Amino acid sequence: MNRITASCRITNRGVFVDGQLLKPFSGDDPVENLGAAYKGLALDYPKFYKMDLLAKAAFLGVEILKSNCPDLAGDADDDPAMLFANSESSSDTDLKFEESYGNNGLPSPSLFVYTLPNIAMGEVAIRNKWYGSQMFAVFPNFAPAYYADQARLLSDEGAKKWICGWIDVREKLDVLLFALDDAMLHEPELVTGIQHLYDN
Amino acid sequence: MASETLKNELKGHIIEQLNLEDIKKEDFVDEAPLFGEGGVGLDSIDALELIVLLEKHYHINVTNPEEGKVVFYSIDSMADYIEKHRK
Numbered sequence: 475m476n477r478i479t480a481s482c483r484i485t486n487r488g489v490f491v492d493g494q495l496l497k498p499f500s501g502d503d504p505v506e507n508l509g510a511a512y513k514g515l516a517l518d519y520p521k522f523y524k525m526d527l528l529a530k531a532a533f534l535g536v537e538i539l540k541s542n543c544p545d546l547a548g549d550a551d552d553d554p555a556m557l558f559a560n561s562e563s564s565s566d567t568d569l570k571f572e573e574s575y576g577n578n579g580l581p582s583p584s585l586f587v588y589t590l591p592n593i594a595m596g597e598v599a600i601r602n603k604w605y606g607s608q609m610f611a612v613f614p615n616f617a618p619a620y621y622a623d624q625a626r627l628l629s630d631e632g633a634k635k636w637i638c639g640w641i642d643v644r645e646k647l648d649v650l651l652f653a654l655d656d657a658m659l660h661e662p663e664l665v666t667g668i669q670h671l672y673d674n
Numbered sequence: 675m676a677s678e679t680l681k682n683e684l685k686g687h688i689i690e691q692l693n694l695e696d697i698k699k700e701d702f703v704d705e706a707p708l709f710g711e712g713g714v715g716l717d718s719i720d721a722l723e724l725i726v727l728l729e730k731h732y733h734i735n736v737t738n739p740e741e742g743k744v745v746f747y748s749i750d751s752m753a754d755y756i757e758k759h760r761k
Contacts (some may be wrong), residue, residue: 523695583722
């Protein structure tokens with residue numbers, strides 16, 4: 475039985491919450507799809523429009539998780555910790571930044587600030603005033619053991635809740651956000667459960 | 675005083691350069707501060723984008739940070755500066 479009870483999956487098909495379709499997408503343009511998802515949430519956060527795709531996807535995934543799981547943050551000052559990963563780092567924005575100075579010799583400052591993948595977690599932290607530990611890893615493919623292993627390590631330092639994310643946006647939307655708490659960490663099926671979230 | 679045509683054009687460039695998708699040209703108050711509360715809420719990264727905007731569209735270099743505070747105060751101040759310095 476999968477004890478992970480809060481998850482958000484965003485693909486080119488739409489936004490899914492705990493496996494249920496929340497909002498279908500009609501096209502394949504990630505900019506339009508993430509913009510439509512943002513409008514559907516009726517949030518008032520104009521900075522969303524200035525974020526790169528990676529940060530937009532992280533921001534939306536966490537906002538949707540929060541709406542489904544109000545006690546996501548926990549009580550401690552350093553909760554929740556954030557464990558994010560993807561296969562492409564910040565390459566979507568890196569290439570746009572290169573293009574900005576390649577075309578006219580004027581590099582874009584607003585693109586430059588997103589040329590590190592962990593900025594996506596910074597946007598989430600700023601929005602929510604979450605000051606826990608953060609880690610962003612890059613793997614060739616979705617790696618469920620990373621979340622279980624790192625959460626257990628951070629548990630030794632006092633963390634009790636974790637927001638975990640896999641966020642690829644360049645070729646197609648391949649986004650999974652989910653929440654873990656310390657009661658789940660020693661479940662023997664945790665890694666399998668995380669993989670199940672991704673596969674479904 | 676800068677022309678309305680220039681101010682209108684400038685608002686369009688700002689919206690495009692800064693990705694202000696929620697803001698329309700008519701939302702700008704020409705004399706209101708662009709930064710902080712009461713205006714359109716621009717931040718420090720936006721200030722850098724405005725420097726790029728002046729160089730890209732009007733071939734004007736703003737190199738003195740103190741000058742920037744005055745130049746980028748409002749649509750009026752930016753438009754006045756462009757009219758005086760455009761090449």
